[in-house]
Amino acid sequence: MAGRSQLPVQIMENRTRFELNTAIENWRNQLAAQPNFAPDDRRELEAHLRDAITEFQQRGLNDEESFWLAGRRIGQPQQLSDEFEKANSTRVWRERMFWLALGIISWQLTLILTTVAKIMLNYLTPGLHRFYQRSGFWFVDAAILIIGIILARGWFVRSTKPIWFFANRFRLVLSMTVLIILLASTQVGIVRQISLNRGYDSVVRMGLGAWVPNLLHLTLGYLEYSVAPLILLMLFFPPQNRGYSKLDCGHIE
Amino acid sequence: MYKTAMLTKDLVAASSKPLLLSILAGGESYGYEIMQKVRELSGGQIEWSDGMLYPVLHRLERDGLIKSEWKAAVTGRERKYYFISSGGRRALKTERRQWLAVHNSLCKLWKIEPVSS
Numbered sequence: 001m002a003g004r005s006q007l008p009v010q011i012m013e014n015r016t017r018f019e020l021n022t023a024i025e026n027w028r029n030q031l032a033a034q035p036n037f038a039p040d041d042r043r044e045l046e047a048h049l050r051d052a053i054t055e056f057q058q059r060g061l062n063d064e065e066s067f068w069l070a071g072r073r074i075g076q077p078q079q080l081s082d083e084f085e086k087a088n089s090t091r092v093w094r095e096r097m098f099w100l101a102l103g104i105i106s107w108q109l110t111l112i113l114t115t116v117a118k119i120m121l122n123y124l125t126p127g128l129h130r131f132y133q134r135s136g137f138w139f140v141d142a143a144i145l146i147i148g149i150i151l152a153r154g155w156f157v158r159s160t161k162p163i164w165f166f167a168n169r170f171r172l173v174l175s176m177t178v179l180i181i182l183l184a185s186t187q188v189g190i191v192r193q194i195s196l197n198r199g200y201d202s203v204v205r206m207g208l209g210a211w212v213p214n215l216l217h218l219t220l221g222y223l224e225y226s227v228a229p230l231i232l233l234m235l236f237f238p239p240q241n242r243g244y245s246k247l248d249c250g251h252i253e
Numbered sequence: 254m255y256k257t258a259m260l261t262k263d264l265v266a267a268s269s270k271p272l273l274l275s276i277l278a279g280g281e282s283y284g285y286e287i288m289q290k291v292r293e294l295s296g297g298q299i300e301w302s303d304g305m306l307y308p309v310l311h312r313l314e315r316d317g318l319i320k321s322e323w324k325a326a327v328t329g330r331e332r333k334y335y336f337i338s339s340g341g342r343r344a345l346k347t348e349r350r351q352w353l354a355v356h357n358s359l360c361k362l363w364k365i366e367p368v369s370s
Contacts, residue, residue, distance in 0.1 A: 040333075041307065041311075043331075043333075044284060044307060044333045045307065047283070047284075047285070047330065047331060047332050047333065048284050048285050048303060048307075050330065051285040051330075051332075052285065052303075073303055074303040074304065075302055075303060075304040079304055080304040083302075083304040083305055083307075083308050084304075084307070084308055086308060
């Protein structure tokens with residue numbers, strides 16, 4: 001093939017030996033990090049990639065060149081993902097909604113648990129609880145939430161190789177920002193509104209006329225501080241490699 | 254994007270359905286083979302991007318025009334084979350009539366011998 005000496009993989013000084021199966025595995029992981037593929041889609045695309053590699057190998061190219069050309073022909077995972085999004089939007093949204101619902105439920109549980117913990121804390125050591133409220137012990141909530149997310153993910157992901165939830169830097173920064181906003185606003189909102197110092201007792205002591213606006217206020221605050229950030233969180237960062245086994249496709253020797 | 258199609262984007266999109274149905278009417282096939290067939294048939298003039306083929310196939314499948322099944326080749330490699338359904342054959346007949354109508358009209362205008370349907 002003319003011009004094969006100009007392939008970028010050869011220009012790059014790559015001193016480690018090229019391992020085809022490792023390269024395919026990396027490619028597969030890149031694909032798994034994209035949101036729009038069903039496990040079956042990825043399996044199909046990988047079969048396609050392997051067919052293309054075989055074709056180039058039969059034309060006399062080495063493993064590295066074949067992999068590089070096949071990857072070019074099939075397209076970047078990002079581009080493939082865009083193409084699939086047009087066709088798969090229903091499935092993608094169904095999946096997002098599932099994670100949204102799961103997120104809301106687990107967040108509710110977290111809220112209940114932390115509230116119970118705070119009540120107990122106040123009952124046992126009021127001084128420590130006041131410190132908790134003043135300083136905003138946000139990392140307690142953060143730890144619970146993060147553990148919850150990781151557990152929820154571990155439960156549903158059946159990949160042989162775990163892919164970290166914050167797979168790339170962009171997603172990491174964005175989700176951390178959302179997480180911090182979420183936790184900060186929760187501290188300010190819920191904890192202050194239903195805090196034990198001026199919480200249920202003061203609401204009960206108020207007349208009936210004050211109940212409705214107070215409840216409304218509570219509900220709105222609740223929606224604003226807990227549900228809305230979660231919708232953002234779960235919509236934009238659904239876990240992405242459910243139910244895919246790397247043994248599905250034939251291996252190249 | 255990464256398409257180097259000689260045909261315009263609209264024409265590629267419109268013609269993908271009759272092309273795929275016609276190929277599958279000739280026997281079951283899988284994505285990679287279909288791509289090669291198209292490239293071969295058009296002498297490279299219809300250059301589909303690999304990424305575009307699968308969403309189109311999946312859409313045809315959703316519409317009930319084709320069906321799919323995973324099968325292992327002799328080499329042990331698994332591929333998703335597509336085959337045409339009876340609904341697909343009916344759709345192909347309609348497509349054929351429509352494309353020939355366009356084709357024949359253009360032939361008359363350009364004074365080329367039309368193809369019988």
